[in-house]
Amino acid sequence: MTISIEYVILRHLHMELKSPFTTSFGTFQTKELILVEAVDCDGVSGWGESVAFSAPWYSEETVKTNWHMLEEFLVPLLFSEPLRHPAELPERFAAIRQNNMAKAALEGAVWDLYAKQLGVPLYRLLGGTKREIEVGVSIGIQPTVADLLQVIERYVAQGYRRIKVKIKPGWDVDVIRDVRRAFPDVPLMADANSAYTLADAKRLQALDEFGLMMIEQPLAADDLIDHARLQALLETPLCLDESVRSYDDARKALELGSCRIINIKIGRVGGLEEARRIHDLCLERGVPVWCGGMLEAGVGRAHNIAITTLENFTLPGDTAASSHYWERDIITPEVEVQGGLIRVPDAPGIGYDVDRRQVERYTQFAKLFHCATTA
Numbered sequence: 001m002t003i004s005i006e007y008v009i010l011r012h013l014h015m016e017l018k019s020p021f022t023t024s025f026g027t028f029q030t031k032e033l034i035l036v037e038a039v040d041c042d043g044v045s046g047w048g049e050s051v052a053f054s055a056p057w058y059s060e061e062t063v064k065t066n067w068h069m070l071e072e073f074l075v076p077l078l079f080s081e082p083l084r085h086p087a088e089l090p091e092r093f094a095a096i097r098q099n100n101m102a103k104a105a106l107e108g109a110v111w112d113l114y115a116k117q118l119g120v121p122l123y124r125l126l127g128g129t130k131r132e133i134e135v136g137v138s139i140g141i142q143p144t145v146a147d148l149l150q151v152i153e154r155y156v157a158q159g160y161r162r163i164k165v166k167i168k169p170g171w172d173v174d175v176i177r178d179v180r181r182a183f184p185d186v187p188l189m190a191d192a193n194s195a196y197t198l199a200d201a202k203r204l205q206a207l208d209e210f211g212l213m214m215i216e217q218p219l220a221a222d223d224l225i226d227h228a229r230l231q232a233l234l235e236t237p238l239c240l241d242e243s244v245r246s247y248d249d250a251r252k253a254l255e256l257g258s259c260r261i262i263n264i265k266i267g268r269v270g271g272l273e274e275a276r277r278i279h280d281l282c283l284e285r286g287v288p289v290w291c292g293g294m295l296e297a298g299v300g301r302a303h304n305i306a307i308t309t310l311e312n313f314t315l316p317g318d319t320a321a322s323s324h325y326w327e328r329d330i331i332t333p334e335v336e337v338q339g340g341l342i343r344v345p346d347a348p349g350i351g352y353d354v355d356r357r358q359v360e361r362y363t364q365f366a367k368l369f370h371c372a373t374t375a
């Protein structure tokens, strides 16, 4: 049996964030994204979302490079020969180096379509078992510490299971001290998005006294060696985000001792299949994982929820409620968080309906690609 795919539509969307999100590398206000829709001969649609940003701050990929890769290379590869299972795609896409977010967007659409064709929820197809997942929230750098404390207060009251604070040189030890004083028992972590070097080891050691769950990606986005050195100097576990782009990166990081926790982002590692392989490796090695976020719209959020149902996603992720980001998300129902939990939907595929009216409202332009072999 091959998976029928008649055509693929790429849409370029603009969505305004409710409030600006600031990291050590820049501020996000408008989110541009690519939605991928893969449609079969019965008119069933599978959905994927590219998580690349407008500018190459987090990684080298951008919305425009993703569009280029999808249009010129990945969609033609998808259509180049029959496909029996979405897990065959990583090998097919291996002809293209890197460009993981572009690959993941298309792979995600095919996974959703395939699950719908089988009539099963995507999370089950991936081997997930959890019926509800625990979530935390990632809080951007704020104008003042007082603002930050107020924002944290709000999310703690909403029941989020852990608070992640963005840090950078000049917004770190003193800020975390104040947060800890105000919230002595809150599960707390810090994400530096590569803002430090080994020369800052003393500064980062000063964070040890605050009982953080972890420090995420303090050093360079492509580094494993310096992180291993730093981990040896710290009591607080390090968690890698940017530095782990593949199963092999994860394997090397664990062998070197570069971290004790891994943040898995489907886009960063090139798709659900690679995400699952990293999850399985970490499970085998006794290393906990959690699902990171890329300020996704509803489709990306739904994929994050599905992967988080796998058993070794034991730490709360960054997949907060739709309403944390958007006035109106592109799925129905929207992702809701109650008491820090998201109930995993049981409908086939990603389990949420894409709201075509909203998608149209946000779409700037779109392009349709027919599969020549089924036309």
Ligand SMILES: O=C(O)CCC(=O)c1ccccc1C(=O)O
Binding pocket: 023, 058, 138, 191, 193, 241, 292, 293, 294, 295, 296, 318, 319, 320
């Ligand atoms: O709420 C989210 O989607 C996660 C927010 C977040 O931390 C983030 C947002 C943009 C770029 C990188 C990161 C990150 O996890 O490093």
Ligand SMILES: [Mg+2]
Binding pocket: 191, 193, 216, 217, 241, 242, 263, 292
């Ligand atoms: Mg991060």
